[in-house]
Amino acid sequence: MSPARILFVEDDINLGFVVRDTLENVPFQVTHCTSGPTGWAMFQSQPFDLCLLDVMLPQTDGFTLARQIRAVNTQIPILFLSALTDRDDRLEGLRLGADDYLPKPFSIDELILKINVFLRRTIISQTPAVPVGTWLDRDNLTLSVNGQPQVLTHREAATLAYLLDRPNLLIRRDDMLRAVWGDDDYFMGRSLDVFISRLRKRLATDSSIRIENVHGVGFVLRR
Amino acid sequence: MSPARILFVEDDINLGFVVRDTLENVPFQVTHCTSGPTGWAMFQSQPFDLCLLDVMLPQTDGFTLARQIRAVNTQIPILFLSALTDRDDRLEGLRLGADDYLPKPFSIDELILKINVFLRRTIISQTPAVPVGTWLDRDNLTLSVNGQPQVLTHREAATLAYLLDRPNLLIRRDDMLRAVWGDDDYFMGRSLDVFISRLRKRLATDSSIRIENVHGVGFVLRR
């Protein structure tokens, strides 16, 4: 089992370094950011198993970041770290859908134990009984859906890869067209629709993944 | 959906009564015992969704009871209550497989929120979640109300965003029409009313936020 991936957002460089170092020795795979916006950008660009957020952050605070994350992912555990031990503050965090709130200074052992509590629950609840799921091998242009491999064309792979890199996020048609087709005239837009249609057919046997349209805007890959 | 079943073991009669009463009003189905052995007997005799244990108990302490429970059920969430806020003690609890540790005195609201956190993660849990608040993600056109994400259309998002940016302020119809629709003829005014109606429907499950009409003038979003 590969180590769990943790998004860690903490602007205090010293504390951040110590925590990151300790967590990596557990081992976890830790991605450390020092501001709300960079944290959000990281969250959008790759998958994580748990978020560990400082409340007081420059620009976007931890609560706001948590709200952004919860809006697109209702499952991922979110733990807060904070020097504010105010009761209202703790409640606010929990109301936002946070899973726990560790007051600073916290014991690093306690942090590790709590991380494990939540990872244990999410991994258990997500582990399917039968090996299933969808996996794109970009080098071999091979898409495995529930263990059934199928070979994609270039464009199919590029289109799907773009979507898979941004799960649960709204992708605008023109962004996608410029990224995959390089331009976005009317007919490319129609091609995009054709490819979305073909991809849906390929993904049809995995009910846990689907491509939704947002009228007039673009698509969202839900998984 | 029937309320989640909670095994509550607490020997302090007064505290026990208050907590039980509050939890039953959520509602949860609470079984209250006042000693370790009776708690263990109850656990063996009927199914529960979560355990809430005091650490200091007559005869068998909470840790021992937790060990007994964990030996036969590795899934069920266990929360400790304790006057001992000693760090080693907290760690001991977590090591035993407890999911959280609330130091006394604790806020009953926090207790309810934490119970919901763990119930949400177990498949059996089916109590209505405690209010989580409302959040509009403008990039994703996603409105989360009490943790339930819904995708908005352009205009819905633009209209709601305009209101959310000016909470508790009186917004004149024509200001809003010019900002969101770009003009304000009679029919656009009727459209605005249609959208207000739709937004109210979307926000209905969050009682802390509502859109009020000010006759002949416009609207106020209260939150």
Add this chain to the structure above:
DNA sequence: TAACGTTTGTTAATGAGTTGTTAACGGACC
């Protein structure tokens, strides 16, 4: 307070525009 005109709430119908899907086309490569 009764009656009236105006404003607002709500639902449904409409129609322009967007998207889904299948098939035909045509260049590239063999």
Add this chain to the structure above:
DNA sequence: GGTCCGTTAACAACTCATTAACAAACGTTA
């Protein structure tokens, strides 16, 4: 010539802002 594959075409299906229609609430006047 044949196959592959991205594009284009054609049309069906759908979405959603607008418009209509009517009900309810409000405010004014008598």
